[in-house]
Amino acid sequence: MTGMRVLVISGASAEGNTSKQCRAFLSGLPSDWESESVSAGGLRIAHCEGCNACRNGKCRFDDDMCQIFESFDKADIIVFATPVRFNAPSSQIKTVMDRFQFLWNNPGAVAKKRRYMTFIGSAGRAIPDVRSLISAFRSFCLGFGGTWLEHHVFAGTDSSTAGMEEVARDYAVGLSETVIAMETSSADS
Numbered sequence: 001m002t003g004m005r006v007l008v009i010s011g012a013s014a015e016g017n018t019s020k021q022c023r024a025f026l027s028g029l030p031s032d033w034e035s036e037s038v039s040a041g042g043l044r045i046a047h048c049e050g051c052n053a054c055r056n057g058k059c060r061f062d063d064d065m066c067q068i069f070e071s072f073d074k075a076d077i078i079v080f081a082t083p084v085r086f087n088a089p090s091s092q093i094k095t096v097m098d099r100f101q102f103l104w105n106n107p108g109a110v111a112k113k114r115r116y117m118t119f120i121g122s123a124g125r126a127i128p129d130v131r132s133l134i135s136a137f138r139s140f141c142l143g144f145g146g147t148w149l150e151h152h153v154f155a156g157t158d159s160s161t162a163g164m165e166e167v168a169r170d171y172a173v174g175l176s177e178t179v180i181a182m183e184t185s186s187a188d189s
């Protein structure tokens with residue numbers, strides 16, 4: 001099986017727990033896989049206004065979402081990364097997701113292929129409520145015809161982040177093994 005291309009779309013601050021997890025995650029992927037990280041906070045991305053001008057094939061905002069769509073087009077695996085904020089994804093990541101309305105209205109703008117999706121999160125509470133994150137990211141995945149993979153949330157950062165990076169790296173190892181098994185079984189059938 002040829003190497004996969006992984007896109008991490010982060011809605012977290014550059015030096016926070018989520019970014020540390022992302023770096024560890026990337027270090028745990030197979031060496032022949034390509035990866036790219038995009039930090040939404042560092043980009044110029046307007047909020048979707050739901051005007052649906054994109055039904056005519058072009059979003060009214062000409063900003064850094066073009067770069068994310070290009071990366072999404074090439075990616076086989078998309079990993080959203082976010083701190084848990086009031087039991088929800090960060091506003092940076094939600095801003096990116098909402099702008100996918102363009103792709104919803106223009107599915108032919110990206111290659112039709114299998115894309116795996118999931119998310120990595122950081123949570124302050126020991127037992128965070130992540131149901132709305134699962135719901136949001138999973139429905140995004142299924143809405144765009146993706147294949148959902150098990151997510152990973154490191155919980156309890158208010159008390160300790162010990163082992164956080166090791167767990168994120170192990171998660172990447174498990175995730176890549178799952179993808180390889182799924183790709184192999186679909187190639188065999």
Ligand SMILES: Cc1cc2nc3c(=O)[nH]c(=O)nc-3n(C[C@H](O)[C@H](O)[C@H](O)COP(=O)(O)O)c2cc1C
Binds near residue numbers: 013015083158
């Ligand atoms: C505005 C805000 C809301 C938060 N809401 C939650 C929450 O609902 N549940 C939780 O477990 N932690 C919550 N936290 C804590 C963060 O999820 C936690 O500190 C996390 O490790 C931050 O990750 P980061 O360093 O990547 O930003 C919140 C933090 C902030 C700043």
